Amino acid sequence: MCRGSSTKKVDLVDDLDPTLLRLAVEQEYGCRARSHGAVPVAHPRDGRQSMVHIFDLDGCAAATVAYVWWAGAEARPGRVMTVLGVPPVNTALDAVRRLAGASR
Numbered sequence: 001m002c003r004g005s006s007t008k009k010v011d012l013v014d015d016l017d018p019t020l021l022r023l024a025v026e027q028e029y030g031c032r033a034r035s036h037g038a039v040p041v042a043h044p045r046d047g048r049q050s051m052v053h054i055f056d057l058d059g060c061a062a063a064t065v066a067y068v069w070w071a072g073a074e075a076r077p078g079r080v081m082t083v084l085g086v087p088p089v090n091t092a093l094d095a096v097r098r099l100a101g102a103s104r
Contacts (some may be wrong), residue, residue, distance in 0.1 A: 067095035
């Protein structure tokens with residue numbers, strides 16, 4: 001069963017190892033995650049690029065996908081940002097826009 005809210009900020013000081021990103025998703029949402037790939041997304045406010053990793057979720061009642069990226073520049077200390085793919089979040093860009101809107 002998926003637990004937690006649809007948006008999480010997880011402290012993480014290590015590099016962007018996909019295994020660590022998967023573990024962060026699994027720990028936060030309490031379900032299994034499998035990498036589906038990654039896409040570059042421009043931040044809507046300043047155009048800065050983030051590589052957003054996409055994970056398929058198994059056993060999560062709330063969503064079937066999670067979007068994950070490193071927020072090193074905009075979050076101190078750097079953090080892994082996770083957003084569940086729950087409408088209106090349907091793409092990696094939607095996920096980044098959601099957090100950009102939440103931080104205003």
